[in-house]
Amino acid sequence: MAVAIEEKSSQLGVVDYNTLIRNIRCQYRCPVHMDIPEYIRLIVQGKYNESYNLMRETNPFPSVCGRVCYHPCESECKKGDTDEPVAINNLKRFVTDYVQSHTTKPSPKLRIKQREEKVAIIGSGPAGLTAAYDLANLGYGITVFEKEPVVGGMLRLCIPSYRLPREQIKFDLQYIINLGVEFKLNTNIGKDLTIDDILNKGYKAVFIATGAHKSNSLGIPGEDTKGVLDCIEFLKNVNLKKSFEIGTKVTVIGGGSSAIDSARSAVRLGSEVTIIYRRSREEMPAHSMEIKEAEEEGIKIKCLASPIEFISEDGKVKAVKCIEMKLGEIDENGRPRPVPVPEKEFTVETDFVINAIGQIPDLEVISGSSDINVSSKGTIEAEDIILRTNRPNIFAGGDIVTGSGIIIDAIAQGHFAARSINSYITGGTSGARSEEILVSLEETDFSERENNYDTIKRQLPEIIAGEERNMSFSEFTKCFTEEQAKTEAERCLHCDKTIEIETLDCVLCGRCANVCPTNAIHILTVDGKETRFRSFIDKEGIVKYKDRKACMKCGICGDCPADTIKVKKVVWR
Ligand code: SF4
Ligand code: SF4
Incomplete structure (x- = not known):
């Protein structure tokens, strides 16, 4: 896929799409391409309302996402190559909490020219x-x-x-x-x-x-027994505060987010909870943080086991008969297939079962x-x-x-x-599919940075301990303090900025290459060989080369005596 680049002068050019994927990884990975580097920079500047407004340009649910997005952007963050990734989601939450706590009036009703359709x-x-x-x-x-x-x-x-x-x-x-x-x-x-x-x-x-x-069916005997409920029904009952009966020994079948949400809700309703999952812990589809938090709250997880029958007494479930599983060949989804181990059956006593093996x-x-x-x-x-x-x-x-x-x-x-x-x-026709992502390059400056920004450790929000939080449906992860948010925001490497060196004006003093802490600037001859920092002009001139991957946009090289080094921001549209 090609990317059209529009300079401020409106000249269009085409660059390698992979450049964006490789270099602005958080923004590329975010499915709505939120301008993460810019909203983080606005936090450093204390411009929280501006940061919030920028979030809303691409995401109408910043407050929700600041809590429950699985933040695929963080798993791609360049900072994570050498350290822990920037805590993008906690920063988003800080901004949305700040805006909410400083908003005295509800958002204004907008006047938009109405269409007939x-x-x-x-x-x-x-x-x-x-x-x-x-x-x-x-x-x-x-x-x-x-x-x-x-x-x-x-x-x-x-x-x-x-x-x-x-x-x-x-x-x-x-x-x-x-x-x-x-x-x-x-x-x-x-x-x-x-x-x-x-x-x-x-x-x-x-x-x-x-x-x-709609919950997938387990397809085993006794599934209709009283006391066996699917997770969507269970979570609806809890979240809509409907009155229903839950047991004291709850068994949850499944390893995804709905299974974990069901188990953690059941614990908060006072039950003892065991999760049964047919593959190993590594294959559990739930986010690893949620699994860890569930265990901290006292939930037991029994992996490599699968239910084969619900046993009832007086018309109500009293146990789940299970069989041990082992991992077999890789299936069509790239995961090891769970295979029953013959004659390895066992029984789990229970008085309430939640089926959470997936939704359709x-x-x-x-x-x-x-x-x-x-x-x-x-x-x-x-x-x-x-x-x-x-x-x-x-x-x-x-x-x-x-x-x-x-x-x-x-x-x-x-x-x-x-x-x-x-x-x-x-x-009159459905939108044509576009193969292009438009970006513009806008002139900007190196941002001022804290001296030690490259050694700051990832900030952690305060979290209420498992044995205390498992008794309440109140939120247990605290928001960053303002100081934490600004400190964390400083860690961002400003991957949306790109440095251009105007080689025709360069006097080849070599200062930039000397001062660069990451060795991102080299001076090369046109045939790609490294040369000394002295004037050397052949008929095609000298080419300077910048290793964009290594550059952390610190700005030290920006003090060029010939003013040849320019910073531009890549803006996705
Ligand atoms: S360092 Fe900043 S700009 Fe770069 S990927 Fe991480 S959050 Fe995004
Ligand atoms: S901004 Fe910093 S890291 Fe990047 S090329 Fe210039 S001196 Fe090197």
Whole structure:
């Protein structure tokens, strides 16, 4: 893929796409390409509102993501090559907490020129609400149809409040409400209304974003026994504060995030909890931090075991019969296949079981619209990036297309859907898929840095101990203090900046190469051989070479006597 570079002078050039992937790794890896380096720099400058506003340009859920995003950006952070990565997510949380605690009025109602066309969104999770936000900002009349009595989808129904306090959802949601988006709650599309009914009401397009909220079945005897519940039902009961009976000895089957959320919720309701997972701990799909935190809260994890039968007494579950497993050959998903070990059965006493072996989309939403294509995996078929189904005015995205995924991927899908729907309505066709990412190069300066910024250790937020926090649904990870946030932000290497050396003006004094602490600047002859720092001009001139990977944008070389060294910021658009 090529990337078009637009200089301030509006001259277009094309550079190697890999340059961006290799050099601005956090921003590239973020599915919505948040301008992470810039919002971190604004924290160093104490410009928290500006940092927040920049976050909102690409992500309508900064408060939510500051808590529960699995931050794939951090796993790619360049600082992590030599030290621990920058704590990007804790920095985001600091900014959103700061803005919330310093906001006296709710965000203003925006005046946007309204368009005549209406768009229907089915599902009020992150994908649906992102599309609603983008399209409402373009002036479309938006109605969001939601099956449940609350807005938020998985954020509200499945993620426990100790990880995501409800005020965070409300804060982000208020921006969407202020755009005049209409919500129709308790409306089950596919049952109360069909998608064609919606289109017949004059909506120009429909975006299906109902997620993956149906639990996979275990397919073993006794699954219907009283006391065996699927994790979505269980988490909904907990998060909507419904009254229900839970046991004292709870067994959770599965190793993903929903299993961990269920187990940690059950512990907070006073139960003793054991997780049973069929592969080894290394293969557990849940984030390693969540697994560690669950164990700190007293949850036992039994790996390499699988349930084969639920045993009941008086119509209620009293034990799970399991079999030991071992790891076999690698399966089609690249994970070792769990294989039962013959005659290695054992029984776990329990009075409540939560099945959390994975979620799939509930296709009831397309009942009555059976001409919408469905894949063999039970997801709706939609074109990559455009998200158009086989019907031109029906789009689908998020988990109902991709299968169960992470929040920030769903937000990215919401953006794609909004762009395609706008393109469909304004141009009569769905948006053409773009192979280009546009960036511009803007002149900037080296930022002032603390003297010791390259040796600062990663800051850690205060966390309430496991044996104390496992009794409460209150949030247990504290926010960075302002001092911690500024210190952590200093660690960023400013990978979005690029240094250009205007070789024609260079007098070859060699100062830059001498002072560079990372040996990023070399002086080469045109044939690539290193030369001494003295004037040497052949007919093609001298070429200076900079090792961009090594450069940490410290700015020491910027004091060039011939003023040949310029810094530019790469801005994604
Ligand atoms: S050092 Fe800063 S700019 Fe570079 S990848 Fe990490 S967070 Fe992003
Ligand atoms: S900014 Fe610092 S690390 Fe980068 S080339 Fe200049 S002196 Fe070297």
